[in-house]
Amino acid sequence: MEDRDLLDALRGAAEPDRPLSTAAYERHRAGAGGPSVAWIIRRFGTWRAACAAAGLPTNEPSARRATWSEEELVAHVASYLAALAPGASGSFADYAAWAKAHPSAPSGATVRARLPWAEAKRRATGDRAGRPAAD
Numbered sequence: 001m002e003d004r005d006l007l008d009a010l011r012g013a014a015e016p017d018r019p020l021s022t023a024a025y026e027r028h029r030a031g032a033g034g035p036s037v038a039w040i041i042r043r044f045g046t047w048r049a050a051c052a053a054a055g056l057p058t059n060e061p062s063a064r065r066a067t068w069s070e071e072e073l074v075a076h077v078a079s080y081l082a083a084l085a086p087g088a089s090g091s092f093a094d095y096a097a098w099a100k101a102h103p104s105a106p107s108g109a110t111v112r113a114r115l116p117w118a119e120a121k122r123r124a125t126g127d128r129a130g131r132p133a134a135d
Contacts, residue, residue, distance in 0.1 A: 001035060003053075006043055009034040010054040019059045020051055022109065041113040068106050073114055076105045078124035092117040 013028035014020045022037045029036070037047065044050035048058045080098045081090050088094070095117075096108025111120055 001039075003043065006035055006040050006050070007054040010040070010051060010056060014054075014056050017057060019057050022047055037109065038112050041109065046113075047109070068110060068114070070114060073106055073111050074120060074123045077111060077120045079105070081121065081124055090121055 013025045040050045051058045099105040
């Protein structure tokens with residue numbers, strides 16, 4: 001998919017003179033199809049940059065930290081996993097909710113834009129070769 005296709009998808013989901021949120025885009029995408037939010041962010045770096053490239057109005061930048069190293073992302077995923085109840089799966093959706101409750105943590109979208117969720121979890125548990133971490 002070319003950049004113009006991604007930008008056209010954003011324009012197709014936008015309302016005139018209103019910033020396009022990822023949630024509004026996903027609601028539109030559920031019926032119309034198109035690339036995922038994660039795909040668009042991977043291509044343009046941030047949702048805001050993608051919307052700006054599409055010529056759409058954007059919200060003010062978030063107060064959250066904009067730059068995270070992969071090691072910092074993995075460390076926050078590890079903190080989330082450590083806080084789970086025994087037997088909990090550690091889903092991406094649950095991480096995203098946890099991150100909203102922890103303002104110093106990167107958002108779920110930020111983690112997923114940089115690392116596939118399975119990879120982030122694997123690295124957070126210390127598994128570097130695809131095997132369970134040793135005690």
